[in-house]
Amino acid sequence: MIASTEDRGTTAEPSDAVRFDGIVKGFTGVPVLKGVSFGVAAGKVVGLVGENGAGKSTLMNLLGGNLRPDAGTIRRDGRPYTPQGPDDARAAGIAFVHQELNLFPNLSIAENLFLRDFPRGPGRLPWIDRGALRAKSEALLLQVGLDRDPATPVERLPAGERQLVEIAKALGADARVILFDEPTTSLSSVERERLFALVAKLRDRGIAMVYISHALGDVLRLCDDVVVLRDGEVVGAGAATSFDHDRLVSLMVGRQLTQLYPERLPRTHDVAPGAPVRGPVLEVSGVSQPGIVRDISFQLVAGEVLGISGLMGAGRSELARILFGLDPHGTGEIRLDGERLDGPPGERIRRGLAFLTEDRRGEGLCMEASITDNMALATLRSHTRTPARWLDSRAVDLVVGLMRDAVRLSPKAKGADAVRTLSGGNQQKVVLGKWLLAAPKVLVLDEPTRGIDIGAKSEIYQLVHRLADRGAGVIVISSELEEVVGICDRVLVMRHGAITGEFRRGGFDREKMLAAALVAPKP
């Protein structure tokens, strides 16, 4: 059922629910898709993988009717399918479950499910049949295994349950083809398992699914077939069992990426757990905030990469926000270089703290502002002359130019370009460059590689290590256990706002780490 580029056209499987044939699409002369062919059969899950910019989103936009191909055909159940807009996609039984969910948080579950087509009262009068709405909604929620009152506002649901609502919405629209775009990025591992179980159930019901994700382990586990895109071409396709993680990666990046995580040896000093450490750069003692974090104490040594792991909602990001002064804390004390750290973020930045947030678009960057403006924002003050805080823009351009090279930002991007035009990986390099310019003593990274392709990930890990080797303390918060195990010297595991485990490089044990994340802390 999968046809690679070589034998395109010869294997038109009539059973394919959706089939792309020789799809070509370019934007202003730049080809994005160069003759892509593959099919998705009913009752199958096809994993679509590729680095950012490989053409996955464009392909999905073609299917969704937002774009039209320059050449090639799409078939739906064997018939030519030429959508003119999202309505056509919907009518053809195609639904999308996006990374950023398209739900209205202020409306109830039921209202979101039937927003396009409310059950009407008698005589097609323009009022809503609330009883039918509730009954239909309950039936749909049962199908996706979500035990909630349909009247619950969506804003009260955690991310994983919102996703179930989104899937229920697709089912309510009689979708026969469902496309998942990075569905697991904001899910806890429990929620992820639930999603996978649901996907398996939908597969049994004969629904064709496309699963787009950077989480290659998930793709291999979940999907029947895998299609690898690189630079707008299918570079690999076949049964998921015929791939392994490394092969997928090398297909995606087009070269042998021998090691995603740079080598990190166990630290020779300070190996005894709990031993007093001389001159820690950051000391956190007994920090608590009711309902958020409980009695957090740890120390960070100069040159150390400290990981903080745990499930979604364990208090990892909240702890980072407290450290940076974005959220208050009730009791406890934070010391930087032995001196008490307080005040607004600006004050803490001057003291040598830096914070890369998990919300790159919302809090990390000014999306419409230029690369230069974004990179320089945290350190502008140091390039000014009094009395009027006159800006030395030549100095700013100079240091930003140097930092661009240091973080290996795409050379194609110009300094005046809006960061919005960059890929996720390059955007993250801009945020990282912003903080490296501040030469921080302590850098806190919250989910530094979320939604970023593998090439950029590897580069960001190297930057983190280089910063630590120069004597900064680095805290890496991540929901990917592999990531913290791959790059950290020491890992703290959090659960329910408290630290429940501490592990050192050389003594990393994934099972014990996971257990610490799941098991309730001792009273």
Place this chain on the structure above:
Amino acid sequence: MTSAGTIGGRGSRSVARILGSGHFGLVLCLMAAVAFAPVAPGFLSSGNLANILVGALPLLVLATGQTIVLVTGGIDLSVTAVIGLASIVGALVMGGEHGWMRGSPMAMPVGIAAMLGTGATIGFLNGFCVARLRMPAFMVTLVATMTFGGLAVWLVKQAAGVESIYGLPASFLALGSRPALAACLAVLATVAAHLLLGRTLLGRWFHAVGHNPRASLISGVPVGRVTVAAYVVSGIFAALASVLITARLETGSPNHGKALLLDVIGAAVIGGTSLSGGRGKVVWTVHGVLFLALLGNGMDLLNVSDFLVTIAKGAVILVAALLDVWRRRLAIDAE
């Protein structure tokens, strides 16, 4: 901007580029000049052009201050109330039968300082409510318009028992009777604002806060203080406009500048300053002010009814606001 052509069709890509760039206001100015020159009698005479420029000075100062607030993502609707209240405060200090310092040689400088202080105070209150109490800017400044507009009327009746105050000192009135002096003052203020917005740390911070206040805060920008500063600047500039208007009309009155509000915001938006923050230049606003002045004057010379002039201005401002939305949508589409 690569997809700019998709909105206007393939043929009008260059038109779309002009609309998307910062030169929209300048192009409009040239169009207006070319359109009025042959038909409006005396439009290009040096006397008329000087007239246009001098007449536009208060609007220039107001729109420049407004630009700074717009860049931070806010809006200041209270400028007309600042004009009225500052005018009354200045007149109560300097002149009439009740002026506290009438006849004193210091009346003029103290009066002007009091006017600017009034503007700064109102600006500070606006900024405080927006930044610290996190209230919507349009609501805060709209309420300020009511409150301080009312205060101006009450004050003039209470303190002077009249509707407007005459008898301002000659040294103050010189600002109105000698256009070069007024022009110097307005141009200096405009250039200062241009340098502030474009070349200083505070100016970059204004932009950053307008783009994304959360990201700015996390990058160490004192978002609250920056926001307050923008409203204070706007208040001071509105008070400066009040100085120009009060001197030119030789009276202190709570009704000065009442009709200017839409022109102020319109001039900034026509120039290309975004209503959603982060994007704006004083130079653009100068274009917008010039265009509105040319349009008003040209139609005036053609004996077009004032009401039609207002309608035409409204239409242009609407188009400019539409362009602002377009630019944003283009930006989002390109993602």
